[in-house]
Amino acid sequence: MKYTFCNLLLILFVYSGFSQTKIIDVDTKYPVSYATISFGDGQGLFADDDGLFIFTEKRYNDVDSLFISSLGYKDLALSTLNLPKIIEMQADINKLDEVLVIAKIDRKFKTKTIKPYLDDDYYKCWLPTIESEIAVFFPNENDQLKKITSVLFPITLESRDWKKRKRSNADKRKFSTLFKVKFYKNDNGIPGQAMIYTNIVFRVTEKNGDEFELDVSDHDLFIPEGGFFVSLQVLGYTDQNGKLLPNKKYKEIKGRNGMVKIPTNFRPLLPFTNKIDAHNTYIKRVFISGNTWVQFKKGNSIESSLLKTNLNNYGVGINYNAYKDE
Template sequence: MKYFYTLFLIFISILSFSQVSKPIYIYDSISKAPIPFTNVIIYEKENIINGFYADENGFVKIVCNENSSLKFSCIGYENKTFEKLFGLSDTIFLRQNSIILKEVIITNSNKYKNLGFINSKKNSTINTFKGSEFAVFIENESNVKTKIKSVILNLTKKKDHTTILKIKFYKKGNNDTPTDILNNRDIIYYLKNKHNGELEIDIDDENIELPEEGVYLSVESLGFIDKKGSFISDQDMWHEFSFYLVDDINNATFTKNNLKANTWYNNLKLRFEEIGQKYKNHPNVSFGIKVYTE
């Protein structure tokens, strides 16, 4: 009897830790349109175990334990959580947030200025990976609210595969970390061709306001897609894509892995010193913004 009881416990243990694969489609609850590039985070006992992105068609294949919890999230939509993968439908509907639109500063000005870490000498680069997010704090030099016209990224991309980037803006929190997201929806950029140097992305239609203090501009790397909008295997491709860095007295860059943790890291200098690269001050990703001036 004891022998069979032991076998039963082993059997239950194997079941509880076995990985299963489940295809899921994610749609808008009202329009029934696919929601592209939704984040799907896998939890076990409140710890993040893994994460996935839906592709351009709202499709994601999840691989995890059947007893794992899941959270679906996308800017502009309410988060949706499930206690277990087991029994989950292959179709998920997300409901749009009830957003109170803020008044946006309207300007007739044709004058702009650049802010951020884009005019300094670029010393080196830092590779990205699926799920990585870099956020840099950009001060508002005039301390006057204004509208952001475009974002400026200094990067290098050595191949023509289409790279998907998610652009976000955060408020500065009490402990100087990125906090509340200012976007009302996802800002997705398709970087299709080879590129080396400055890339300007127009976001005028997004109506993003630069707060008096400043703003965190962040870029999250989602992966590479084919012509049908599906993610492709990318393990050997990330070394072909990286952001330029500048050496600055301000330690303004935060980074995190959205598919593995939800904690910001703020010491790139230490990370580079561990691999033998020295910085006089602090390495910061070379991001900037173009704003309207009076």
């Protein structure tokens, strides 16, 4: 109880010390949840489920512009000078009109699984930061109609005691982390148009074990002819109720040329594998406007210790319904 009370005081202190800005839909006045707020220099943050975020000139004295984006909305650029308390975003009707509505399919199907690749080796893991989005490609092997029902995300837990890390019953470090998931059509080998414009988020804790199954059966996600990408992006730590906290997005370390900003890593770790022949994993820096996807492999100017040991892929799995022909 004492620990919880102290955390509550900290949260109240943080929120009371900074002014909040809210992002809403210009027509419905509903909050735009989990919008991306970029600073144009590779840094940024996210709004929470209520569309709220914290920005002050004192905290970000070198930032003069904000770039705000969210699935299904037109991008917005604002000056930080006299930033309004309420920011209105306009729905992008052209994008929303592209969404294909498929009637409920009532015929026999067979449930199939592409298993995830699990690993509890800390040294084979990607360290999640909020500046990076990871996408994994799933090809469509034939013209059979297929509906994605769930996504299986492998995670690696850390032991409290490093000396006991190889014991399966060792106590794990506690965390409560919020992730955002997106689905993209294949656009000539890279993630393209969004398959749906609904925010899909989930919270994971150490209690979920080494795999998190995300149920997406209600979203009518049918695998496109050219395959699809599913992406994962960490939003930050949450409180015990799943509310996104004002996380510190980077650490400042003194270097030869002054202070250097190093992105903060968030638990859980994401295990990579060398057991997939193709290079199915792509990465993107989310806070850089117009940034493109890069295939995660050697020779693509990516600095990662994972590539040195040929750990090229994040081994996500899926469950799907393969429908029989009428």
